Amino acid sequence: MVGSIPHNLLNSCMSDSPPDPVDYDLKALLEAQRAYFRLGSTRSIDFRRERLKGLEAELVKRSDDLLAALASDLGKPALEAYVSEVFFSIAEIRLVVKKLSRWAKPKRVGNPFYYWPARSEVRREPYGTALIVAPWNYPVQLSLSPLVAAVAAGNTVVLKPSELAPASSTILAEIIKAAFNPQHVAVVEGGSELGKELLKHSFDYWFYTGSERVGRLYGEAAARYLAPITLELGGKCPVVVADDAPIETTVERIITTKFFNAGQTCIAPDFVLVPSHRHEAFVAAAKAALENAYADNPRENLARIVNHDHYERIRSLIPLEAIRVGEDDPEDRFLAPTLIPYSTWECPVMQEEIFGPVLPIIPYHDIDGEIGRLSRMPSPLALYLFSRRDDFLEAIAAAVPSGSVCFNDAIKQATNLELPFGGVGASGMGRYRGKAGFEAFSYQRAVTKRWFCKDPFLVKPPYGNRLGSLRKLMK
Numbered sequence: 153m154v155g156s157i158p159h160n161l162l163n164s165c166m167s168d169s170p171p172d173p174v175d176y177d178l179k180a181l182l183e184a185q186r187a188y189f190r191l192g193s194t195r196s197i198d199f200r201r202e203r204l205k206g207l208e209a210e211l212v213k214r215s216d217d218l219l220a221a222l223a224s225d226l227g228k229p230a231l232e233a234y235v236s237e238v239f240f241s242i243a244e245i246r247l248v249v250k251k252l253s254r255w256a257k258p259k260r261v262g263n264p265f266y267y268w269p270a271r272s273e274v275r276r277e278p279y280g281t282a283l284i285v286a287p288w289n290y291p292v293q294l295s296l297s298p299l300v301a302a303v304a305a306g307n308t309v310v311l312k313p314s315e316l317a318p319a320s321s322t323i324l325a326e327i328i329k330a331a332f333n334p335q336h337v338a339v340v341e342g343g344s345e346l347g348k349e350l351l352k353h354s355f356d357y358w359f360y361t362g363s364e365r366v367g368r369l370y371g372e373a374a375a376r377y378l379a380p381i382t383l384e385l386g387g388k389c390p391v392v393v394a395d396d397a398p399i400e401t402t403v404e405r406i407i408t409t410k411f412f413n414a415g416q417t418c419i420a421p422d423f424v425l426v427p428s429h430r431h432e433a434f435v436a437a438a439k440a441a442l443e444n445a446y447a448d449n450p451r452e453n454l455a456r457i458v459n460h461d462h463y464e465r466i467r468s469l470i471p472l473e474a475i476r477v478g479e480d481d482p483e484d485r486f487l488a489p490t491l492i493p494y495s496t497w498e499c500p501v502m503q504e505e506i507f508g509p510v511l512p513i514i515p516y517h518d519i520d521g522e523i524g525r526l527s528r529m530p531s532p533l534a535l536y537l538f539s540r541r542d543d544f545l546e547a548i549a550a551a552v553p554s555g556s557v558c559f560n561d562a563i564k565q566a567t568n569l570e571l572p573f574g575g576v577g578a579s580g581m582g583r584y585r586g587k588a589g590f591e592a593f594s595y596q597r598a599v600t601k602r603w604f605c606k607d608p609f610l611v612k613p614p615y616g617n618r619l620g621s622l623r624k625l626m627k
């Protein structure tokens with residue numbers, strides 16, 4: 153089947169060494185993928201599962217290379233890298249392979265009696281050729297999770313990893329090349345110039361993860377081609393601590409999730425609201441937790457900031473009175489874990505998504521006033537609430553929209569493959585992960601079958617006075 157696609161097209165778009173971004177012949181690549189899709193090559197569920205198993209095998213084989221690449225790009229501690237990138241991706245593939253036949257099975261639905269005899273069902277169909285554009289902070293997971301979903305749904309895929317994690321991008325490209333033929337899945341490597349080229353092409357599904365500013369460009373491009381899009385964006389994820397939350401456990405959970413990957417996580421707690429009479433205890437516990445975690449061997453346990461621009465941006469947000477654990481090392485892009493104990497809504501650190509190892513703590517007196525403020529903020533990806541009282545938790549969850557909510561912990565809701573992941577409003581649109589990913593990359597096709605017997609309820613002219621009897625029937 154593949155032989156029917158001109159090989160010169162593929163050779164011109166896929167060379168062995170990563171070419172200069174604009175050297176990709178994207179038109180040829182897209183034509184080759186579209187031809188492959190039209191051949192029906194990706195329709196078989198068995199084929200999709202086999203390809204995903206092949207991807208899993210490559211991931212297992214290259215996991216040490218991935219860990220080394222993630223250490224080189226982001227100084228990720230090996231355990232963090234393994235759990236959040238390699239293990240997570242393998243776990244998702246296994247789940248999808250196990251459940252795919254069930255998800256893809258057409259769902260029978262009923263028929264109105266006046267269509268009898270008829271059979272109707274909803275089928276899940278692939279869109280065609282999908283574009284996936286990934287960010288740098290979890291360069292493996294955030295490339296592979298949508299890719300697995302797109303392949304599971306039967307699409308062909310063009311994946312662009314982030315240029316800011318170049319070592320990971322290279323290994324990913326090698327893994328994909330070993331697991332798929334390029335008519336099915338291809339990686340194109342490069343930065344914003346390549347991104348701008350991609351925006352000129354027509355994809356059948358667009359999937360973008362990254363900043364709001366660039367997300368708008370992808371949104372506009374998808375609209376130009378009337379194509380569906382998932383936008384996975386960012387924002388400031390708030391944490392609200394109630395006066396009855398147990399301080400030690402609450403602090404431990406906030407600190408662990410905030411400083412994972414040096415705070416460069418889209419769903420990391422961004423800032424914490426703490427009742428003013430518990431503020432002192434909270435700050436003392438947070439400082440102790442940071443010291444426990446990072447006072448010895450900080451460089452082995454905390455990731456680096458991705459580049460010098462981001463390093464300087466985050467450092468400029470840190471005021472003199474901040475609590476720092478350890479020393480900064482700009483050469484190594486190591487930023488000491490930081491608490492800002494008396495933050496206010498007006499501080500510079502509260503004016504943008506931090507995306508770094510800096511935690512502002514805002515003492516509050518009036519929870520209703522804080523809820524009002526939170527509800528007027530751009531909707532975040534995640535909302536974290538700590539309390540033993542369900543009425544407290546549910547009242548804030550109802551008042552403050554967010555892509556997800558986690559009660560009494562952080563990030564867990566987003567790493568459960570049984571839950572859909574995504575934002576709302578400014579933090580994005582669409583859902584993926586596990587079944588939600590399969591659904592994102594496929595559309596529902598309504599199918600009705602009838603037989604050639606006489607129609608007892610045929611509506612056809614001349615209508616005569618049948619309206620009256622029809623009305624009686626519908627009463």
Ligand code: NAD
Nearest residue numbers: 286287288313314343344347348362363366384385386418
């Ligand atoms: P970014 O927008 O700078 O880059 C993302 C991708 O867009 C990269 O592949 C990049 O090469 C490409 N790109 C950049 N400029 C472009 C242009 N002009 N035209 C076309 N493509 C272009 O984002 P980032 O810095 O990699 O990611 C950080 C942001 O992403 C944060 O706001 C974070 O919260 C958000 N994020 C969201 C999620 C999520 O799942 N919702 C996950 C991770 C990161």
